[in-house]
Amino acid sequence: MNKLIQLKNLTKNFDDQQVLRGINLDIYENEFLTLLGPSGCGKTTTLRIIAGFEEPSGGEVLFDGIEISKLPPYKREVNTVFQKYALFPHLNVAENIAFGLNLKKVEKSVIDQKVGKMLKMVGLEGFEKRDVTLLSGGQQQRVAIARALVNEPKVLLLDEPLGALDAKIRKQMQIELKKIQQEVGITFIYVTHDQEEALSMSDTVVVMNNGEIQQIGSPTDIYNEPENRFVAGFIGESNIIEGIMIHDYLVEFDGFQFECVDKGFEDNEEIEVVLRPEDLDIVEPQDAKITGVVKNITFKGVHYEILVETENRIYKVQTTDYAEAGREVGLKFGPEDIHVMYRMGAY
Numbered sequence: 133m134n135k136l137i138q139l140k141n142l143t144k145n146f147d148d149q150q151v152l153r154g155i156n157l158d159i160y161e162n163e164f165l166t167l168l169g170p171s172g173c174g175k176t177t178t179l180r181i182i183a184g185f186e187e188p189s190g191g192e193v194l195f196d197g198i199e200i201s202k203l204p205p206y207k208r209e210v211n212t213v214f215q216k217y218a219l220f221p222h223l224n225v226a227e228n229i230a231f232g233l234n235l236k237k238v239e240k241s242v243i244d245q246k247v248g249k250m251l252k253m254v255g256l257e258g259f260e261k262r263d264v265t266l267l268s269g270g271q272q273q274r275v276a277i278a279r280a281l282v283n284e285p286k287v288l289l290l291d292e293p294l295g296a297l298d299a300k301i302r303k304q305m306q307i308e309l310k311k312i313q314q315e316v317g318i319t320f321i322y323v324t325h326d327q328e329e330a331l332s333m334s335d336t337v338v339v340m341n342n343g344e345i346q347q348i349g350s351p352t353d354i355y356n357e358p359e360n361r362f363v364a365g366f367i368g369e370s371n372i373i374e375g376i377m378i379h380d381y382l383v384e385f386d387g388f389q390f391e392c393v394d395k396g397f398e399d400n401e402e403i404e405v406v407l408r409p410e411d412l413d414i415v416e417p418q419d420a421k422i423t424g425v426v427k428n429i430t431f432k433g434v435h436y437e438i439l440v441e442t443e444n445r446i447y448k449v450q451t452t453d454y455a456e457a458g459r460e461v462g463l464k465f466g467p468e469d470i471h472v473m474y475r476m477g478a479y
């Protein structure tokens with residue numbers, strides 16, 4: 133696949149605050165890429181630099197191999213959909229979608245045909261003449277997406293486009309957006325701070341914190357092989373434990389050594405281990421190295437969440453098996469359930 137956008141050592145300062153600290157990222161044709169991270173980490177700033185609304189303080193933005201940092205937004209083959217849809221209230225649905233094409237003086241019959249195609253794609257056939265101010269939030273956002281896509285950009289930037297919608301519509305729109313992206317076959321750069329949304333929609337997830345990229349990977353990579361404590365903690369629920377990598381494939385934590393599938397660390401390097409709650413099983417104490425007492429059990433609908441207090445810490449376990457509070461249990465997991473990460477400063 134072709135690299136469409138390359139960010140090279142991108143930095144951004146606002147006054148004396150550095151909000152981007154050297155972003156390096158390749159974005160490919162046809163890719164659904166998501167910037168994921170907590171509030172204030174620099175997601176919107178990164179998007180605005182790609183769109184041309186903001187100039188970087190340092191570094192480069194390449195589009196198809198050409199540096200575009202100084203190119204004004206309207207000359208970029210990029211369109212943006214914001215969280216607040218910013219539709220024109222005095223124009224109806226069709227006129228909103230046609231807005232950009234009218235500016236470009238595209239022929240009326242062509243406009244009608246393109247607008248019709250877009251309405252069909254976003255599931256708003258027959259809504260041409262409707263007043264946009266009377267549409268539901270989800271419908272307004274569909275119009276905003278159609279209005280951006282009708283210009284046939286090579287890249288669509290979406291900044292928390294579903295943020296204002298309630299949970300049920302949001303889920304439905306996630307599926308539809310993914311479908312639309314596959315149908316039009318263009319690159320989507322999506323911004324969210326919702327990890328579930330990022331994991332379910334993206335080809336590639338970029339986890340950011342404090343102006344820096346923490347990890348780039350597929351949703352399964354990010355979930356199963358977090359590179360550090362920040363990613364492990366931000367994505368899903370985790371037991372994060374400090375330990376030592378004795379040598380390749382052997383790790384020590386909580387006073388025991390365990391076989392694992394990780395390699396490439398220094399011998400005796402201080403590391404951190406992540407154990408996902410759903411990867412832990414409750415067994416009889418004699419069948420496990422780590423043992424403890426059930427402190428609490430909560431029914432979560434699909435599984436129980438069980439807190440097991442051991443000598444060193446409290447482990448969180450998610451399982452369909454029941455274990456009553458006060459019972460002594462063992463915690464069982466396999467080599468592939470242990471994910472070894474580089475140790476880093478505290479967050």
Ligand SMILES: Nc1ncnc2c1ncn2[C@@H]1O[C@H](COP(=O)(O)OP(=O)(O)OP(=O)(O)O)[C@@H](O)[C@H]1O
Nearest residue numbers: 146147151169170171172173174175176177178325
């Ligand atoms: N125009 C500006 N002037 C000064 N500071 C700004 C400006 N725009 C953003 N910032 C600051 O830059 C940092 C990153 O902001 P940004 O909007 O990129 O975060 P974000 O990851 O999109 O957060 P959120 O999830 O809350 O939207 C924040 O500390 C913010 O206050």
Ligand SMILES: [Mg+2]
Nearest residue numbers: 175176177291
């Ligand atoms: Mg933002």
